[in-house]
Amino acid sequence: MQFLLKIVICCLVSCCFQTHSLGVAVHVNRNLHNRSISDFQNFPTEALAAEYPNTKLILDTVLARGTETWDRLAEMVDTFGHRMTGSKGLEDSLDWIAERIQSEGIKVLREDVQVPNWKRGQESLMMTHPREANIPVLGLGLSIGTGTTPIEAEIVVVDNWDELSVADVTGKIVVMNAAFTSYGATGPYRRTLATQAAEKGAVAALVRSVTPFSLSTLHTGSSETSTIPSAAITIESSEMFKRMQDRGQRVTLRLSMGATGCTKANGCDSFPSSNIVAELTGTEFPNEVIAIGGHIDSWDVGTGAIDDGGGAFAAWGAIQLLWDLNIKPKRTIRAVFWNAEENSGAGAEEYYRAHADENHLIVLESDGGVWTPYGFTVSESSISEEKFKGLQQIAESQLRRIGAGNLTYGGAGADTQVWCQAGVPCGSQVVLDPFTGKPPAGTPEDSGYFWFHHTDADSMTHFTQRELDLNVASFAVLASALAEHGFEPPQM
Numbered sequence: 253m254q255f256l257l258k259i260v261i262c263c264l265v266s267c268c269f270q271t272h273s274l275g276v277a278v279h280v281n282r283n284l285h286n287r288s289i290s291d292f293q294n295f296p297t298e299a300l301a302a303e304y305p306n307t308k309l310i311l312d313t314v315l316a317r318g319t320e321t322w323d324r325l326a327e328m329v330d331t332f333g334h335r336m337t338g339s340k341g342l343e344d345s346l347d348w349i350a351e352r353i354q355s356e357g358i359k360v361l362r363e364d365v366q367v368p369n370w371k372r373g374q375e376s377l378m379m380t381h382p383r384e385a386n387i388p389v390l391g392l393g394l395s396i397g398t399g400t401t402p403i404e405a406e407i408v409v410v411d412n413w414d415e416l417s418v419a420d421v422t423g424k425i426v427v428m429n430a431a432f433t434s435y436g437a438t439g440p441y442r443r444t445l446a447t448q449a450a451e452k453g454a455v456a457a458l459v460r461s462v463t464p465f466s467l468s469t470l471h472t473g474s475s476e477t478s479t480i481p482s483a484a485i486t487i488e489s490s491e492m493f494k495r496m497q498d499r500g501q502r503v504t505l506r507l508s509m510g511a512t513g514c515t516k517a518n519g520c521d522s523f524p525s526s527n528i529v530a531e532l533t534g535t536e537f538p539n540e541v542i543a544i545g546g547h548i549d550s551w552d553v554g555t556g557a558i559d560d561g562g563g564a565f566a567a568w569g570a571i572q573l574l575w576d577l578n579i580k581p582k583r584t585i586r587a588v589f590w591n592a593e594e595n596s597g598a599g600a601e602e603y604y605r606a607h608a609d610e611n612h613l614i615v616l617e618s619d620g621g622v623w624t625p626y627g628f629t630v631s632e633s634s635i636s637e638e639k640f641k642g643l644q645q646i647a648e649s650q651l652r653r654i655g656a657g658n659l660t661y662g663g664a665g666a667d668t669q670v671w672c673q674a675g676v677p678c679g680s681q682v683v684l685d686p687f688t689g690k691p692p693a694g695t696p697e698d699s700g701y702f703w704f705h706h707t708d709a710d711s712m713t714h715f716t717q718r719e720l721d722l723n724v725a726s727f728a729v730l731a732s733a734l735a736e737h738g739f740e741p742p743q744m
Contacts, residue, residue, distance in 0.1 A: 373510020554710030563618030629662025
């Protein structure tokens with residue numbers, strides 16, 4: 253059913269991507285996602301011979317019978333829902349995870365962290381001129397609310413920072429209609445529009461959802477707490493407002509947002525929560541640590557299965573798999589569930605503060621979805637050329653069977669970048685685009701992850717058990733190899 257759903261979506265999207273609104277074409281390639289078990293097992297003899305004994309055991313096990321990771325993730329998100337910081341859903345999920353890990357006999361720690369306690373409240377947006385119409389809206393995280401009186405004002409639509417810099421927005425609602433080019437290029441509009449618009453006298457800020465594709469889909473995310481409220485609207489609404497302004501029509505909107513918990517003057521209220529750290533202590537070098545993980549918090553739309561329950565559970569699944577196979581690592585392997593990645597990075601900062609004096613060999617995260625794994629990126633500034641080449645040879649030889657052995661230089665994730673800055677090798681797991689089947693390159697065509705990012709569509713429906721299992725295997729193989737051999741390349 254999941255496969256058929258993806259095919260239907262892909263066919264629909266192939267047509268939709270020809271529109272003026274999106275301007276890109278997607279060519280669907282699901283071959284890599286749908287390889288049979290025999291495709292993985294009937295592999296060249298010389299490639300199989302290069303696998304370490306633990307690698308062979310891990311891959312043979314996962315390919316033959318899978319893991320329980322998908323079922324565990326589904327149970328958590330179905331039972332507790334979203335995991336926004338300060339919510340009951342997050343705290344219940346943390347309790348459930350820690351209890352499950354402990355019940356398996358694996359060492360687990362709860363490490364205290366203070367997280368933001370922002371609350372959304374009720375929201376509405378109405379166009380009041382030239383006609384009355386309800387406009388879909390979703391407040392941005394950490395925004396202030398509108399208070400007891402809604403804000404009603406004329407809009408000014410701009411497409412970029414240059415247009416905002418020369419626009420007269422005093423007393424107006426600014427609509428930023430910036431089209432998606434990449435998350436790195438377009439994300440700052442969401443994060444800083446309210447601050448920049450407020451400095452020019454605007455009374456509210458609305459940003460076009462940061463996504464390459466929309467079926468009237470709203471995407472939330474963090475915004476700098478400003479003196480004016482900020483929210484996301486759909487691509488469809490944003491482009492409609494742009495057309496209306498271009499033809500000289502005056503448009504007024506009435507915005508109501510019940511957000512509480514953050515102010516420009518005092519920052520955000522805090523809430524006591526925790527990171528979770530699951531550990532297999534090394535038998536020979538326990539003070540040398542390989543850390544893998546993902547963030548356990550999410551936004552309050554969808555269930556956070558993709559962002560980033562899947563990444564966190566892939567790390568947990570790797571630890572669990574090694575434990576179940578009685579693989580005792582020479583070096584310590586940790587699965588870290590970082591907290592508050594979405595709105596502050598407090599969990600990553602606290603994990604670094606608590607463990608900065610430990611010898612971490614590498615810190616890796618998964619936060620780009622758990623579709624078919626392709627490999628890993630490592631921050632070039634964080635690793636020596638010698639270690640990089642050794643790691644590259646390890647990944648290529650040990651993960652070749654599942655196509656996940658591609659190691660390149662690339663940016664670090666939000667939860668690992670503090671380790672990069674400290675000179676510890678750090679990076680991210682990389683997966684193939686869910687629709688094109690190609691490695692991500694930061695373009696609209698290969699940004700399928702951002703169709704689901706921070707939306708109600710973030711759910712278990714959009715990835716398969718086998719895809720998640722291969723992510724588990726990828727983490728388990730690389731962590732096991734590093735725990736056994738360090739950065740020494742395999743002897744061929």
